[in-house]
Amino acid sequence: MSKDTSRINMDIEAGNVLKRTRTIPQKMRAVLPFMSLLLLSVIIVAVSVGTVYVPLDRAFRIILAHMGLLQDPSLPQDQNSIIFLVRLPRVLIACLAGGALAACGAVMQGMFRNPMADPGILGVSSGAGLGAVIAITLGFAAQSIYLLPIFASVGAMLAVAVIYVLSLRKGKIAPLTLILSGIAVSTFVGAFIQLILTNSNTYELHKFVFWTMGGLNGMMWDQVRLITAPVIILLLILMLFSRDLNLMQLGEEEAQAVGLDPSRTRKLLLLIASLLTASAISVCGPVGFVGLIVPHIMRLITGPDHRILIPASALGGSIFLVVCDIISRLPAGGEISVGIITAMLGAPYFLYLLIKTRKEGGIF
Amino acid sequence: MSTDADKKLLAVDGLSLQINGASILKNICAEADNREFIGLIGPNGAGKTTLLKSINGINKGSGKVEICGENLAGMSRRVIASKIAMLHQDTSVAFPFSAMDIVLTGRYHQLGRLKSERPEDYEIARKYMEFTDTLKFETRPINTLSGGERQRVLFAKVLAQETELILLDEPSASLDIAHEEQIFKYSAELCRNGKTIIAAVHDLKTAVRFCTRLILMKTGQIIADGTPENVITQENLSEAYGVKALVYKNRISGMVDFHIPGQADITRGVKIHVIGGGGSASGVIRQLYESGFDVTAGVFAHGDSDLGCTEVFGVRALVCQPFSEIDDRAFEENIELIEAADITILCDMPFGHQNMRNLEAAAHASRLVIIEDGRPEDRDFTGGSALSLYNALKKKAIVIDVARLHEVLP
Numbered sequence: 001m002s003k004d005t006s007r008i009n010m011d012i013e014a015g016n017v018l019k020r021t022r023t024i025p026q027k028m029r030a031v032l033p034f035m036s037l038l039l040l041s042v043i044i045v046a047v048s049v050g051t052v053y054v055p056l057d058r059a060f061r062i063i064l065a066h067m068g069l070l071q072d073p074s075l076p077q078d079q080n081s082i083i084f085l086v087r088l089p090r091v092l093i094a095c096l097a098g099g100a101l102a103a104c105g106a107v108m109q110g111m112f113r114n115p116m117a118d119p120g121i122l123g124v125s126s127g128a129g130l131g132a133v134i135a136i137t138l139g140f141a142a143q144s145i146y147l148l149p150i151f152a153s154v155g156a157m158l159a160v161a162v163i164y165v166l167s168l169r170k171g172k173i174a175p176l177t178l179i180l181s182g183i184a185v186s187t188f189v190g191a192f193i194q195l196i197l198t199n200s201n202t203y204e205l206h207k208f209v210f211w212t213m214g215g216l217n218g219m220m221w222d223q224v225r226l227i228t229a230p231v232i233i234l235l236l237i238l239m240l241f242s243r244d245l246n247l248m249q250l251g252e253e254e255a256q257a258v259g260l261d262p263s264r265t266r267k268l269l270l271l272i273a274s275l276l277t278a279s280a281i282s283v284c285g286p287v288g289f290v291g292l293i294v295p296h297i298m299r300l301i302t303g304p305d306h307r308i309l310i311p312a313s314a315l316g317g318s319i320f321l322v323v324c325d326i327i328s329r330l331p332a333g334g335e336i337s338v339g340i341i342t343a344m345l346g347a348p349y350f351l352y353l354l355i356k357t358r359k360e361g362g363i364f
Numbered sequence: 365m366s367t368d369a370d371k372k373l374l375a376v377d378g379l380s381l382q383i384n385g386a387s388i389l390k391n392i393c394a395e396a397d398n399r400e401f402i403g404l405i406g407p408n409g410a411g412k413t414t415l416l417k418s419i420n421g422i423n424k425g426s427g428k429v430e431i432c433g434e435n436l437a438g439m440s441r442r443v444i445a446s447k448i449a450m451l452h453q454d455t456s457v458a459f460p461f462s463a464m465d466i467v468l469t470g471r472y473h474q475l476g477r478l479k480s481e482r483p484e485d486y487e488i489a490r491k492y493m494e495f496t497d498t499l500k501f502e503t504r505p506i507n508t509l510s511g512g513e514r515q516r517v518l519f520a521k522v523l524a525q526e527t528e529l530i531l532l533d534e535p536s537a538s539l540d541i542a543h544e545e546q547i548f549k550y551s552a553e554l555c556r557n558g559k560t561i562i563a564a565v566h567d568l569k570t571a572v573r574f575c576t577r578l579i580l581m582k583t584g585q586i587i588a589d590g591t592p593e594n595v596i597t598q599e600n601l602s603e604a605y606g607v608k609a610l611v612y613k614n615r616i617s618g619m620v621d622f623h624i625p626g627q628a629d630i631t632r633g634v635k636i637h638v639i640g641g642g643g644s645a646s647g648v649i650r651q652l653y654e655s656g657f658d659v660t661a662g663v664f665a666h667g668d669s670d671l672g673c674t675e676v677f678g679v680r681a682l683v684c685q686p687f688s689e690i691d692d693r694a695f696e697e698n699i700e701l702i703e704a705a706d707i708t709i710l711c712d713m714p715f716g717h718q719n720m721r722n723l724e725a726a727a728h729a730s731r732l733v734i735i736e737d738g739r740p741e742d743r744d745f746t747g748g749s750a751l752s753l754y755n756a757l758k759k760k761a762i763v764i765d766v767a768r769l770h771e772v773l774p
Binding site: 241250 | 443
């Protein structure tokens with residue numbers, strides 16, 4: 001307090017324009033372009049590898065040709081089909097789903113100020129599972145490829161609604177109750193799924209198990225078209241809440257004091273995040289750990305500012321899931337579900353974080 | 365800005381609040397005008413923080429809170445944040461946001477969802493950071509700052525909200541004395557310039573020094589509201605805090621002040637008369653009072669600083685005219701008190717012609733204790749006559765330095 005108020009008022013009146021500085025340091029702003037380039041690179045690698053290997057440069061030219069940026073009739077037609085009809089859709093689904101799940105994870109962790117929060121605690125996954133199993137056993141899934149995602153989304157939103165109502169206390173969401181009722185509802189719904197599966201045939205069982213493992217196999221342009229618009233729009237809406245999420249980090253009362261209604265914001269964010277999660281997992285199943293691990297890593301790199309953290313998490317989630325997809329296609333004996341890879345990479349890293357933060361006397 | 369004469373900046377009417385069945389606030393009614401610096405005082409658990417949070421709409425109780433004549437209940441958080449700012453007691457921030465980021469949150473209520481901070485928001489933030497001496501921490505992560513530094517950053521944030529009403533909950537809780545002084549000094553200045561501040565203040569002396577008005581709370585109720593002189597009274601302090609406080613006007617600062625004496629465990633029923641002057645008796649009188657002795661003192665010249673001490677402790681003291689010899693009446697009374705006392709203490713005081721008669725009176729003591737910290741030769745301004753009287757007294761007295769006084773007391 002080196003100046004008196006009159007001096008301060010003089011400053012205002014004189015309109016002393018002080019140099020504006022960005023509060024987000026330059027190096028963090030560089031994170032986003034860098035990650036975008038990295039994502040582009042892993043996409044090209046992802047469409048190249050597989051049973052039929054397509055050289056990277058050719059894969060790149062095939063993509064460019066489909067974007068109308070390149071005329072090259074010498075590109076082989078069979079490789080063109082593999083890349084465009086088989087690999088590109090699944091890679092794009094991996095991008096969209098990974099980005100959506102990680103961004104939701106960042107938002108959930110920020111909203112509850114709890115590093116353990118991820119889209120799964122909302123019961124979205126279990127609700128989507130119930131929807132999926134109903135669509136499969138009642139035969140809807142076989143009728144149209146759109147019906148499974150739609151059933152899964154509806155199931156997800158219903159589960160969220162139940163959990164939401166259960167965790168309301170005097171019109172406010174009680175975070176701990178939300179997490180606990182999420183676990184209870186998920187368990188209940190899980191039992192229901194198993195009951196239905198007990199009476200299902202092998203084909204249905206198989207189809208469901210593959211869906212729950214988080215499979216990118218068999219993704220087509222239809223699925224891409226189905227979720228692209230909702231995922232991108234909902235992601236953009238989430239990013240509009242960056243400043244609100246930053247305020248929520250400062251604590252409930254501090255946020256209120258500067259003009260945020262945390263309770264209302266939390267309700268809105270819950271709705272948007274569960275819609276986004278539901279969109280993502282409706283096509284590829286609940287891919288675990290993306291929403292938990294990626295925001296964690298990104299927070300270590302970018303710091304707590306959600307204006308950077310949310311887009312960085314989205315890009316990070318995309319990169320992570322595309323890389324996991326590449327790994328899942330490497331085994332010579334045929335591919336394995338991407339959900340298995342994310343869990344096998346994610347769980348050990350999560351344990352590492354757990355031990356590290358416990359040593360530092362952290363929040364775990 | 366509402367300057368309507370009939371519309372108070374803040375009006376709280378019949379505010380009550382219960383938390384888990386416990387009544388935290390009971391029918392609070394109060395108003396605040398522009399330019400007031402109101403200190404909210406009271407013992408722990410009186411409801412000061414709860415009241416501040418209720419005024420800010422964070423706690424929702426029954427009753428009415430109006431700001432500029434508008435009911436708070438119908439306002440969005442954003443609108444409230446443009447009218448009331450609050451510094452919370454808990455200033456911990458777990459996440460490494462920069463100090464500038466934190467101060468900029470004060471501008472949140474001005475920003476739309478799609479807008480990023482404007483240049484003027486940065487200007488405002490920097491201005492108040494300079495004001496609170498935190499501009500140097502601009503890019504530092506808030507969780508690497510000390511408690512006091514963080515508190516000043518958050519004070520800058522509160523100011524950056526640019527509201528008419530500012531609520532401060534224990535603003536100096538983690539500040540050193542220099543910064544505590546500053547935060548109150550600047551708060552007082554902000555109020556003179558038109559803002560209104562209500563601050564929960566722990567330290568009553570700070571509250572008295574800076575606040576224009578005090579509200580004393582106890583168990584969720586306001587028990588006194590007014591100027592510091594009217595609120596800081598022996599009765600109020602006793603009612604609110606359950607302590608026996610000695611309230612007086614501080615001669616040095618000219619303000620109301622108080623002293624909470626160490627409680628004597630017992631009343632000893634031993635009478636002690638203290639002869640002093642020029643400040644030599646104050647410490648002795650306090651020590652004797654707090655040890656439970658019946659104390660009398662004299663004779664002091666009018667205006668002597670020792671007299672202030674006797675006022676504080678309610679000790680009977682004999683007074684004579686300044687710059688003149690002790691008159692006969694005071695001299696006679698002094699002898700009476702000395703003869704009635706079990707012990708008489710002659711303090712380490714200077715001797716002049718004016719107070720020579722105190723030495724003569726001391727000769728009547730049944731038991732005399734002389735406190736001698738410095739050479740009596742240096743304190744004699746009578747050219748030797750006082751010294752010879754003093755030396756005669758010494759023969760039948762216990763002579764001791766002040767630090768060991770307790771050794772000769774019963």
